[in-house]
Amino acid sequence: MKFTLQHKDPLSKARAAEIVTDHGVIHTPIFMPVGTAAAMKGIFHRDVKEEAKAQIILANTYHLYLRPGMDILEKAGGVHRFSTWEGPMLTDSGGFQVFSLADCRKLTEEGCHFRSHIDGSKHLFTPESVIDTERTIGADIMMAFDECPPGDAPRDYATKSLQLTERWLDRCFNRYHQTEPKYGHYQALFPIVQGCTYPDLRAHAAENVLQYKADGHAIGGLAVGEPTEVMYEMIEVVNAILPEDKPRYLMGVGTPSNILEGIERGVDMFDCVMPTRNGRNGQLFTWEGTINIRNKKWEDDFSPIDPSGTAFVDTLYSKAYLHHLVTCQEMLAAQIASLHNIAFYLRLVTAARQHIIAGDFKAWKDVAVTKLAKRL
RNA sequence: GUGGAUGUAGCUCAGUUGGUUAGAGUGACGGAUUGUGGUUCCGAAGGUCGUGGGUUCGAGACCCAUCUUCCACC
Numbered sequence: 001m002k003f004t005l006q007h008k009d010p011l012s013k014a015r016a017a018e019i020v021t022d023h024g025v026i027h028t029p030i031f032m033p034v035g036t037a038a039a040m041k042g043i044f045h046r047d048v049k050e051e052a053k054a055q056i057i058l059a060n061t062y063h064l065y066l067r068p069g070m071d072i073l074e075k076a077g078g079v080h081r082f083s084t085w086e087g088p089m090l091t092d093s094g095g096f097q098v099f100s101l102a103d104c105r106k107l108t109e110e111g112c113h114f115r116s117h118i119d120g121s122k123h124l125f126t127p128e129s130v131i132d133t134e135r136t137i138g139a140d141i142m143m144a145f146d147e148c149p150p151g152d153a154p155r156d157y158a159t160k161s162l163q164l165t166e167r168w169l170d171r172c173f174n175r176y177h178q179t180e181p182k183y184g185h186y187q188a189l190f191p192i193v194q195g196c197t198y199p200d201l202r203a204h205a206a207e208n209v210l211q212y213k214a215d216g217h218a219i220g221g222l223a224v225g226e227p228t229e230v231m232y233e234m235i236e237v238v239n240a241i242l243p244e245d246k247p248r249y250l251m252g253v254g255t256p257s258n259i260l261e262g263i264e265r266g267v268d269m270f271d272c273v274m275p276t277r278n279g280r281n282g283q284l285f286t287w288e289g290t291i292n293i294r295n296k297k298w299e300d301d302f303s304p305i306d307p308s309g310t311a312f313v314d315t316l317y318s319k320a321y322l323h324h325l326v327t328c329q330e331m332l333a334a335q336i337a338s339l340h341n342i343a344f345y346l347r348l349v350t351a352a353r354q355h356i357i358a359g360d361f362k363a364w365k366d367v368a369v370t371k372l373a374k375r376l
Numbered sequence: 377g378u379g380g381a382u383g384u385a386g387c388u389c390a391g392u393u394g395g396u397u398a399g400a401g402u403g404a405c406g407g408a409u410u411g412u413g414g415u416u417c418c419g420a421a422g423g424u425c426g427u428g429g430g431u432u433c434g435a436g437a438c439c440c441a442u443c444u445u446c447c448a449c450c
Contacts, residue, residue: 034411034412035412036412036413037412041412041414042414058411060411060412063412063413090411092411093411094411095411096411097411097412100411100412117413118413143411146411148411192411218411220411221411222410223410223411224410249411250411251410251411252410252411253410253411254410255410258410271410271411272410272411272412273409273410273411273412274409274410274412276412277409277410277412277414277415278408278409278410280412280414280415281408281409281414281415283409292406292407294405294406295405295406296404296405296406331414334414
């Protein structure tokens with residue numbers, strides 16, 4: 001995997017770069033749509049690629065491990081061949097899922113015991129087993145197995161959690177170096193910087209991660225309940241330490257404004273369920289602000305969903321029709337809204353990249369953020 | 377025609393021996409959702425208790441009449 005820095009914004013930490021993987025090139029800053037079970041809910045991969053212009057998508061280790069299971073993925077020849085997505089992919093380690101299902105987990109030094117949310121069966125994830133699983137899935141970028149503590153974690157818990165995450169990280173990299181890719185393409189492993197909302201813990205975590213000379217670094221454990229300003233502060237602390245010549249990935253973030261603020265602070269990669277999950281619930285993102293298409297006010301608005309949109313759904317369908325589909329809970333509503341939203345998120349980061357290259361990112365961002373936060 | 381049931385929020389229904397401001401689910405309305413269980417949560421709105429009399433300090437509840445819908449029997 002090769003990371004090439006192309007442009008740096010003179011007035012901020014924003015940068016434009018290129019990541020080359022064995023499945024293709026990623027231009028950063030980039031947003032990565034989340035396809036948990038190796039599928040973008042309701043959207044054909046063809047449209048994810050051709051209409052939304054996604055360059056890399058996520059899948060989830062926890063979910064693929066439970067269904068269809070690793071025997072099937074191995075027989076399928078990995079997640080790319082199985083799902084027919086031929087572009088770059090990234091797998092989350094399942095750390096977040098294990099911890100977001102807190103009522104059915106038990107944490108030990110060895111790893112995490114948990115019960116399947118599907119059938120209640122018992123399982124154990126360890127740093128080693130997760131790396132093995134991610135090798136079998138075969139994504140271009142694998143994530144380390146970590147603990148993701150809540151946003152309001154007290155300091156003593158945050159400290160212990162970080163120490164465990166760091167011991168697990170060491171075991172992840174040991175296993176990573178002991179194993180080989182199964183399908184003939186390179187797989188990177190990104191460590192995840194934790195530390196909750198404590199600047200010194202974050203700084204320590206960022207320093208600790210450097211020893212692995214990884215292909216890229218992730219910032220995790222943010223947007224989990226802490227104030228937005230605190231999240232930005234943590235990004236600044238961490239990015240001051242993470243190397244400039246490697247991609248930085250802010251996990252699970254966020255709103256369009258969050259993403260632009262992250263880019264300004266030197267983040268290159270983002271993922272979030274917001275465009276797809278909120279789309280299924282009728283929230284549309286636009287340059288002018290967000291639209292709740294369920295609202296009665298749209299029932300007789302026959303203007304296009306997004307006149308400036310580039311996905312075919314944006315100008316083909318009216319707001320009134322989408323309002324009707326959402327009201328009727330038609331599957332098509334979720335499909336249209338999801339495709340619109342991920343297309344918008346990709347246009348958002350593409351615009352950011354163009355403005356970084358043009359040299360006017362900061363001024364553009366300040367104007368864009370105020371509009372994006374509006375509700376229409 | 378006779379007998380029996382029924383009527384409470386848009387819809388489906390609770391509502392104790394008569395006792396504070398008549399509740400729930402669902403829908404409709406609005407908000408939330410940040411490394412996805414096609415999810416979940418929150419808020420506010422919504423009532424002439426079929427109608428009219430009566431008994432009572434007090435009636436959604438008891439009595440009378442009447443109307444609605446349903447069932448059974450002639």
